[in-house]
Amino acid sequence: MSGARSRLRTGDLVGLGFHGLRARPLRAALSALGIAIGIAAMIAVVGISTSSEALVKERLASLGTNLLTASAGSDFFGEDTELPADAIDRVRRIAGVEQASWTAKLSGVNVYRSAHIDPGATAGLSVAAADLELLDATGATVAAGAWLNSANERYPVVVLGAKAAERLGIVTIGSQVLLGGEEFTVVGILDRSPLAPELDSVAIVGESIAAELLGFEGSPTIIYERSADDLVGEVRELLPATIDPESPHEVKVSRPSDALAAKNTIDQAFTGLLVGVGSIALLVGGIGVANTMVITVLERRQEIGLRRSLGATRGHIRSQFLVEAMLLALYGGVTGTAIGWAITAVVAGANGWLVAVPPAVLAAGVVATVVVGAVAGALPAARAARTSPTAALNA
Amino acid sequence: MSGPLISMSAVTRSYGSPPTVALRHVDLEVERGEMLAIVGPSGSGKSTLLNLMGTLDRPSSGDIRIAGHDTGAMNDAELSALRAYTIGFVFQQYHLAEGVSALDNVATGLLYTGVPLRERRARATVALERVGLAARARHRPRELSGGERQRVAIARAVVGEPPLILADEPTGALDTRSGAGVVSILAELNAAGTTVVVITHDPQVAERMPRQVAIRDGELVGDSRPDAAPGFADRLVGAAS
Numbered sequence: 001m002s003g004a005r006s007r008l009r010t011g012d013l014v015g016l017g018f019h020g021l022r023a024r025p026l027r028a029a030l031s032a033l034g035i036a037i038g039i040a041a042m043i044a045v046v047g048i049s050t051s052s053e054a055l056v057k058e059r060l061a062s063l064g065t066n067l068l069t070a071s072a073g074s075d076f077f078g079e080d081t082e083l084p085a086d087a088i089d090r091v092r093r094i095a096g097v098e099q100a101s102w103t104a105k106l107s108g109v110n111v112y113r114s115a116h117i118d119p120g121a122t123a124g125l126s127v128a129a130a131d132l133e134l135l136d137a138t139g140a141t142v143a144a145g146a147w148l149n150s151a152n153e154r155y156p157v158v159v160l161g162a163k164a165a166e167r168l169g170i171v172t173i174g175s176q177v178l179l180g181g182e183e184f185t186v187v188g189i190l191d192r193s194p195l196a197p198e199l200d201s202v203a204i205v206g207e208s209i210a211a212e213l214l215g216f217e218g219s220p221t222i223i224y225e226r227s228a229d230d231l232v233g234e235v236r237e238l239l240p241a242t243i244d245p246e247s248p249h250e251v252k253v254s255r256p257s258d259a260l261a262a263k264n265t266i267d268q269a270f271t272g273l274l275v276g277v278g279s280i281a282l283l284v285g286g287i288g289v290a291n292t293m294v295i296t297v298l299e300r301r302q303e304i305g306l307r308r309s310l311g312a313t314r315g316h317i318r319s320q321f322l323v324e325a326m327l328l329a330l331y332g333g334v335t336g337t338a339i340g341w342a343i344t345a346v347v348a349g350a351n352g353w354l355v356a357v358p359p360a361v362l363a364a365g366v367v368a369t370v371v372v373g374a375v376a377g378a379l380p381a382a383r384a385a386r387t388s389p390t391a392a393l394n395a
Numbered sequence: 396m397s398g399p400l401i402s403m404s405a406v407t408r409s410y411g412s413p414p415t416v417a418l419r420h421v422d423l424e425v426e427r428g429e430m431l432a433i434v435g436p437s438g439s440g441k442s443t444l445l446n447l448m449g450t451l452d453r454p455s456s457g458d459i460r461i462a463g464h465d466t467g468a469m470n471d472a473e474l475s476a477l478r479a480y481t482i483g484f485v486f487q488q489y490h491l492a493e494g495v496s497a498l499d500n501v502a503t504g505l506l507y508t509g510v511p512l513r514e515r516r517a518r519a520t521v522a523l524e525r526v527g528l529a530a531r532a533r534h535r536p537r538e539l540s541g542g543e544r545q546r547v548a549i550a551r552a553v554v555g556e557p558p559l560i561l562a563d564e565p566t567g568a569l570d571t572r573s574g575a576g577v578v579s580i581l582a583e584l585n586a587a588g589t590t591v592v593v594i595t596h597d598p599q600v601a602e603r604m605p606r607q608v609a610i611r612d613g614e615l616v617g618d619s620r621p622d623a624a625p626g627f628a629d630r631l632v633g634a635a636s
Contacts, residue, residue, distance in 0.1 A: 311479020
């Protein structure tokens, strides 16, 4: 026999680990559950935020990032200003500008469902005049009915923003609303506008009828402008002075797509927080596995003694319990990954997103559990290896 | 190879502090092919003696040589290899794995020699035939009688064909008839060349062994020879218990 060494085949080692778990299935399931919850939380959080991020990116791509918005600021004394009435023509002459449009908030004009409504209950809605190119420039879309056209913009007709329609309780085209004391007919309702959210709570009327009935004097409040993508920066520089050559500093220019992207960044900070919570759950799950393994090692001292008598080295005993802990954690990890993916799929399905869980995240989740299992199992396995075979056998 | 299979000289084992002496200055040699009983009352140190022979424990002082190897100079891995290839253990409580067939329990005896599963099972089948349990290969331990379980445990000890079998009270949990059957199997193994050391406090079991060694309070108090006068074993066991 001299020269022969104790050997344990790798396949047999893994088999021993499975055998240990099978011996007490309920305990294995419960301690794997802790790990599973941690991993499921992390996968679901990452999956849901990735899926919604994919949607934001898709929306930004379709909405375009070349829209600039210029609005009247406040003057040197802090008073609200208006943009010059001829500003829109000058904006359209800037090289690279493809579309431009405007809205003008009509101060002192409110919209009501009927004459019986208390004049103070404006529901936070305002009334604005707009030119006909507004939809093209902002990318806003019509949910019901139609947008204003050159034929009807001279008549008392109105297009409602999504929130305005909701708050007024208008669902059917052709309803009447009271606008500046006059009956206006609703001809269209807009979808929510991601790039120009201010349109959501506005009742929009044509330029001519606004001048005729509502005291509109031709000065826009907000100018919307789209240019070629590579010229956005230059146009942005030129806009204030073009719009108001006398006091360019009173014009505020912003890029709405930046705001959407920023909102997404905030979501990511929130994701980070949730991933942190998931990590804590994983840590607690790891402690659960360690606890289970400590008890298992104590309970199986006779088995350890027997294996030592059959020729197992301390290393074989340590490996056996380490593999068992890793398999236990892996069991939780695979289950948790599946649960996390399922949660993502359900949430994404409910919101109409595409399920986008990065494969690297799934792999990282499984690898993380194996690492947790190895760390959690290290101490119990070392104790198992130190167990004296005689004490174990004679117990 | 030549020389005794087990050679213990001036072996002392004490535990704790202040030390409690479990075994004091034991000299004992076991030749290849021998079959002997170690007899003594409980607490006499016979289990300690068996653990030392089986390299599960190390002496506080003295030398133990197993199959020519100086165990005091061997590390854990080397001692484990010695147990894997040279020594088969049989315990009073069988120590079989529940939920695993008799065949796979026997095959476990070869687990730490790196033999592939198929070959382990093939050799386990042969070992079960040797102990007369071929028909019980698929049964779980709880489906077997005590005597059958102990025969499975013996098959596990001999499946690697080690030159030495150490049995610690192998009949202690069995009725007289099953115990006699187990002793017969051990005798057959010995007849086939395996050295067998049996710890027992049962005079009837000890009497069937060619040699008896008596131990009391950690010291050897008697050692018969195979050619000792008839009735020696009775007196020896009577003196020890």
